[in-house]
Amino acid sequence: MSSDPAPSVNPFEFNACEETIHEIYHFLDGELTEEKRRVIETHLSQCQPCDSVKRFEVELRQVVADRCREEVPKDLRERIARLINHELDNASSADGAGPRREGNASAH
Amino acid sequence: MADQSRFGEEAMVYADSLYAYALRMTRNPPDAEDLLQETFLKGFRSYASFTEGTNLRAWLFRIMTNSYINLYRTRQRRPDEIGVDDIERLALFRELGSPSAEDSALEHFTDIEVKMALESLPEQNRNAVLLADVEGFSYKEIAEITEVPIGTVMSRLSRGRAALERALADFVKHRVENGASA
Numbered sequence: 001m002s003s004d005p006a007p008s009v010n011p012f013e014f015n016a017c018e019e020t021i022h023e024i025y026h027f028l029d030g031e032l033t034e035e036k037r038r039v040i041e042t043h044l045s046q047c048q049p050c051d052s053v054k055r056f057e058v059e060l061r062q063v064v065a066d067r068c069r070e071e072v073p074k075d076l077r078e079r080i081a082r083l084i085n086h087e088l089d090n091a092s093s094a095d096g097a098g099p100r101r102e103g104n105a106s107a108h
Numbered sequence: 109m110a111d112q113s114r115f116g117e118e119a120m121v122y123a124d125s126l127y128a129y130a131l132r133m134t135r136n137p138p139d140a141e142d143l144l145q146e147t148f149l150k151g152f153r154s155y156a157s158f159t160e161g162t163n164l165r166a167w168l169f170r171i172m173t174n175s176y177i178n179l180y181r182t183r184q185r186r187p188d189e190i191g192v193d194d195i196e197r198l199a200l201f202r203e204l205g206s207p208s209a210e211d212s213a214l215e216h217f218t219d220i221e222v223k224m225a226l227e228s229l230p231e232q233n234r235n236a237v238l239l240a241d242v243e244g245f246s247y248k249e250i251a252e253i254t255e256v257p258i259g260t261v262m263s264r265l266s267r268g269r270a271a272l273e274r275a276l277a278d279f280v281k282h283r284v285e286n287g288a289s290a
C-alpha cells in the first residue's frame with residue numbers, strides 16, 4: 001500500500017472500515033498502541049461513516065455517564081462519618097491513648 | 109502505611125461515585141446504603157495496608173466490588189456473564205443512525221431508561237461497563253478492581269457495551285411501536 005491518501009475506490013477500504021469498527025472501543029478507551037492509534041485516527045479523518053460511528057459512541061458514553069450521577073443522601077453520609085469516628089475512638093482506646101471525642105472524620 | 113485518622117476525609121471524596129456504583133449493582137437504595145457503609149468500614153479497617161500515594165479510588169472500588177460479591181452474589185440465580193462473542197455490535201447506532209449536530213436522539217434517553225438498560229446486563233458485563241464508561245477506569249484498573257486478567261475485562265466490556273446498545277435500542281423501538289410522538 002502506498003502512503004498516498006486513500007482514493008474512494010481503494011480496494012482496502014472495506015478492511016480498513018472493518019478494522020476501525022473492530023477497534024473503536026479500544027481507540028476510545030485510549031488503550032491502543034501509538035502505532036495502531038495513528039492508523040485508526042487517520043482512517044477516521046478520511047472516512048465519514050466510521051467517523052459518525054465514533055462520534056455516536058463518544059456521545060453515548062457521555063449520556064450514559066450523565067444519567068448515572070448520584071448523590072449520597074445526607075443522613076447516610078453523616079451516619080458513615082459517625083461510624084468512622086466511632087471506629088477511630090475504639091482504635092485509639094485500644095492503643096491505650098484513651099477515648100477520643102467526636103469531630104474527626106468529616107462529613108462534607 | 110496510611111494514617112487511619114485521615115481515612116474519612118480522603119475517602120469521602122469518592123462517596124457519590126461509590127454510591128452510584130452500589131445502586132447500579134444492588135438495584136435498590138437500602139442495599140446500596142448498606143454496601144456503601146460496609147465499604148467505608150472495611151476501608152477504614154484495612155487502611156493501614158493501603159499504600160499512600162497509590163490509587164485510593166480504585167482501591168475503594170475494589171473493596172466495594174468484593175463486598176458486593178460477598179453480601180449479594182449468592183442470592184442471584186441468573187447468568188452473570190454474556191458467554192458468546194457474536195452479539196450484534198452497534199445496535200443503537202443502527203437504530204438511531206448517525207447523530208446530527210442539531211438534534212441528538214441520545215439526549216432523549218431518560219435517567220430511568222439508561223439505568224434500567226445498565227441494570228438489565230449480566231453482572232460481570234455491567235460492572236465492567238460501569239467501571240469503564242461511568243467511572244472512567246482504565247482496563248488495568250478494572251482488572252485490579254474485579255480481580256480478573258485484562259483480556260477478560262476487554263471481552264466483558266465489549267459484550268457489555270453491545271448488550272447495552274441493544275437494550276437502549278429496544279426502548280427506542282417500543283417508543284416507535286407505541287406511536288409516541290412526544
Ligand SMILES: [Zn+2]
Pocket residue numbers: 016017018020043047048049050051
Ligand atoms: Zn471507514
